[in-house]
Amino acid sequence: MVKFLPLKQAVAENLNNGDSVAFEGFTHLIPTAAAHEAIRQGFRDLTLIRMTPDLIYDQMIGMGMAKKIIFSYVGNPGVGLLRRARDAIENGFPRSIEVEEHSHAGMANAYEAGAAGLPCAVFRGYRGAGLATVNPNIKSVTCPFTGEVLAAVPSIRPDVTFIHAQKADKKGNVLVEGIIGIQKEAVLAAKRAVVTVEEVVDNFDDLHPNLTVLPRWTIAAIAVVPGGSHPSYAHGYYARDNAAYLEWDEIAADREKFQAWMQAHVIEKSADDFAARVDHLRKAA
């Protein structure tokens, strides 16, 4: 049953060295505070799973925490490349990492299959695409009814998934709205799920019945971290800090600058610092 915990404890109880872990969020609701807590606790040999790795995986890879990444777009959207991830892939710095690359459709289908308890996902994909020749986990199956050849990828089943969401009610049910991305599938595919939320409300009685709600029994732990998605955003709470994404490009370009930034903004900080980071963005939401 779900437990309300301080973030530090929620991470410590649910993440282990060597785990396969998804910190999901499709540009919106990225669980930055949870990732920073994982960095502070110094986990090693993680398999990092995520459709769009972006800043938090650049940071974890740069800190040497990943042995493998499974992804479909290793960029800083609208800005450019992820420079710490590149350094690891191109130069093995700070350590070499194994790469398993898919398309968005491949990852989305694989998460959905994981949530559905299936061993693999079948879809019409990768036709003529080079990824099928370099990723041994992209195979094909023939439809037994039509003979059509379709792509098959193994389902994704993380040891633990972290997401950020708008609200939990007092019982621990969680509401996600806006761009809902892949988060529901990532939670249901995982053995354990940890959710950071902007706030806790008494109940969800006044919500529309078709909203995305993860029932409390699908979640291991909830931590209340206002602003916990920054520089990503929480629809209805605060806007995306696009300037921070532009600034990251420069910070991550230099190994020493990166280390200094991580020391000042992650290692020496705590989850409580996130609320202040989004103050100026609340008006824009």
Place this chain on the structure above:
Amino acid sequence: MSDNQNPLGFTPNEMMTIAASRALRNDDVCFVGIGAPSAACNVARLTHAPDITLIYESGTIGTAPDVLPLSIGDGELCETAVTTVAVPEMFRYWLQGGRISIGFLGAAQLDKFGNINTTVIGDYFHPKTRLPGGGGAPEIATSSQEIYITMAQTKRGMVETIDFFTSFGHGEGGDHRQRLGIDTAGPTLLITDLAIWKPDPVTKEFTVVSLHPGVTRQQVQESCGWVVKFAEALDETPAPSELELNTLRDLQARTKAAHEGTGKAKAA
């Protein structure tokens, strides 16, 4: 030369974006990539195609942003969309379901058959440069009814042989798509900062059909890594109208202010 304004009062990049916007129809359902495709689609929406349906891969369907998003998931896209769906639904029902008329892609490397590389420069396992990768593009390229491509011309970008097949265009040309069981049209239009290109009906090799104002055949060839074919009846692309140019510039000014705004507020 991309950012230099020519004597006619517009830049080659502005001409590229506006030429691309003109290719979009009011009843198109368009899967939009970030950058020049996003600018072109929104200029089309703000000028001749007010009812065009713009879809971004974050799940926003029928969006009408006031400023261009920095990422495919900016909040503005969701706030102005007809509806927003989960990412698996986007790729399964809407893209794979065949409901997208135009997929609009950019490229890091492009060959003359419209094959696109956005994955690596060099060998895949020992890349010289690791690029972001395909994201939604491998399936956008095969499941959208047609593909439009836009990119600024350089010899490094437009190459004889791409290093990696991120998104399949016409493969080796001819009927290669059909041989792979792909039943959509693939790349039907390439718009660069210098010219408009269409595939030859038989070989599928991109052929220049229209030069932008003031551009010479020689300029097109000098900034392209393969031997360029020109159509016999070569057109000149009409220069941007005042409305088109003002719409694009206003959009970009709003976008710049919005993206820098969050940084300024933070410093204050």
